[in-house]
């Protein structure tokens with residue numbers, strides 16, 4: 001089965017440009033080999049870097065491409081797929097991507113990572129991983145309020161908090177912008193969040209997820 005970079009590269013209606021960021025050296029080498037096996041490889045630029053650093057180069061490059069057309073009037077359509085293992089993608093990175101006029105987002109929101117790290121963070125003010133993930137310390141009061149209601153309520157409250165931060169940046173508020181994935185014990189381990197500043201983007205997403213089946217997860 002193809003991973004997301006290869007799916008993006010080989011899709012029927014191809015992207016003009018792909019910016020692929022992978023920090024791990026072994027993973028990067030494998031990615032590079034696979035991308036170069038495609039006849040569309042010249043469309044892809046690869047970065048062996050922390051995504052929270054590479055985002056500046058990527059956003060600047062998209063800004064340059066926009067200028068080649070009618071600057072500010074006819075911007076490129078962009079889709080960022082943020083697929084970390086845990087909480088590696090900082091809010092600052094999401095915010096930089098969202099600064100582009102037309103930037104849809106698909107975010108793999110690690111609910112298991114959040115709940116695990118939130119517990120560590122409330123007992124340790126210096127543990128800032130979750131603060132960087134949300135881009136604020138305000139999640140702490142949301143967490144405290146939900147905590148007594150059990151893990152499902154905590155997950156819901158923290159996802160809603162994240163969504164509210166996306167809405168504050170101009171993303172459309174909708175009830176159907178998530179797809180949750182559970183493990184074999186029926187525990188939600190991650191939620192795929194889709195965000196668009198356009199109702200049409202949400203419509204496309206709703207059409208696409210109807211065909212998505214629950215993957216087999218351990």
Ligand SMILES: C[S@@+](CC[C@H](N)C(=O)[O-])C[C@H]1O[C@@H](n2cnc3c(N)ncnc32)[C@H](O)[C@@H]1O
Pocket residue numbers: 002003004005021022023024027049050051052083084085088089
């Ligand atoms: C869930 S995997 C991505 C899988 C990929 N989307 C696919 O479909 O094949 C997450 C990847 O993110 C990489 N990673 C972790 N932290 C990162 C960071 N800060 N910047 C860039 N890549 C990172 C990991 O090495 C890992 O290969």
